[in-house]
Amino acid sequence: MHESRDDPTGPTRRQYLLGGTAALSGLLAGCASGGSGSVGNETTGQQPTESDTATATDATATEATTEPSGPYSATLAPAGEVTFDGVPESVFTVFSQYPDMLVALGHGDAVNAMYVPEMAGTTMNNYYERLDGVSFDWEDLPDPLANGLAKELLYDLDSDVHLADPAWASTQQNWASADVDEITESVGPWFGNFYSGTNAEAPEGYADAYRYYTLWDLFGHVADVFQERDRYEALNAVHENLLATIEEGLPPQSERPTAVRVTFTGDQFYTYHLNDPGYWLADTRPLGANDAFAERDWQQLWGTVGMEAMAEADPDVVLHLWGMTPNYDMAEVRQSLAAHPIGGDLSAVQNDRVYAQGMRxxxxxxxxxxxxxxxxxxxxxxxxxxxxxxxGDPYPEIPEGEQLFDREQVASVVRGDGR
Structure with a gap:
């Protein structure tokens, strides 16, 4: 935890930002720029990206020890270097990549807020069902965006750290740079990076200090906050092995299918590129499929197309985003597509290649x-x-010989076996 603001002789919380931006200001519209919004319908605004292939690992990230003997620091743009006097015990999060990181690091019980907890928490546990001894208790968590980002909630939660991007926070309704600074000084520091989600342009005043990270680079910086470098390194090794397995098994580009990543709403498709930079595409970019909408420029992460445009593209595979969340029933999605006079003729529908995907x-x-x-x-x-x-089911059970990564190895790291 960072030092208490009640200590009149110690440094203020603002003094814990050592080498980051001088003032946590700046603006930039974000994925959940106010209101609860429907995730599938993208009414929460622009999303950030994560570039798993071409991003920078911050060489100044603190190599954490398991048990800090005194104050220690962790570094992440745009907050800069943030000093803690102990491992945070109460942690504010918004998007579920951060709760998932905390579960992975053995600190899932520190999460005190999360966006759309019923959807995200249920989906997380659907994956964790395949990791023995791993689960996430989300039921009583407030949604920090249910009524827009409320400063009062942040005061009430009194978090040791806010795993959210101060640049993104400054763009939320009724927020300005002064409000971001106020939370830093009066409650606790910010430590997050939103715009790496799409490698979108940082808000005014942040461009010089901003950096773009891959999902796993970002995870490493968060691990430093919680002094869990060993857990991070062990899980990162699993990820690197998985990527190597995928790369080794990929067919030549000319033999790969055409594919789209979409959310079907009944009359149109919200569409996403597959291979662009940004951590929201960390699960499609390494697969290198031929994006049927690669030439479309939506000026943001997603766009919309009608059934006629989908028929013209006629992808071999349809990857339906959010299909493994409680928000969608893929049997109904497939039935709706098959019953449509145009949709029923799509190659992916005809060949039963409309698949449920998880969450960005x-x-x-x-x-x-x-x-x-x-x-x-x-x-x-x-x-x-x-x-x-x-x-409604958990992630499907896959025979051990057909699994692409070792579940027990991952679960053992998360459980902290042998620590």
């Missing part, structure tokens, strides 16, 4: 499962058949 708001544990799922959905002949997903 993925942390490291979710990413392992979502990479495995996408590999099997796109290249069953290379990585084994995808067994399918039924609404």
């Amino acid at each position: 708001y993925q942390g490291p544990l979710m990413n392992l499962f979502q990479l495995e799922a996408t590999a099997k959905q796109l290249y069953p002949e290379r990585f084994g058949a995808w067994p399918g997903y039924e609404a």
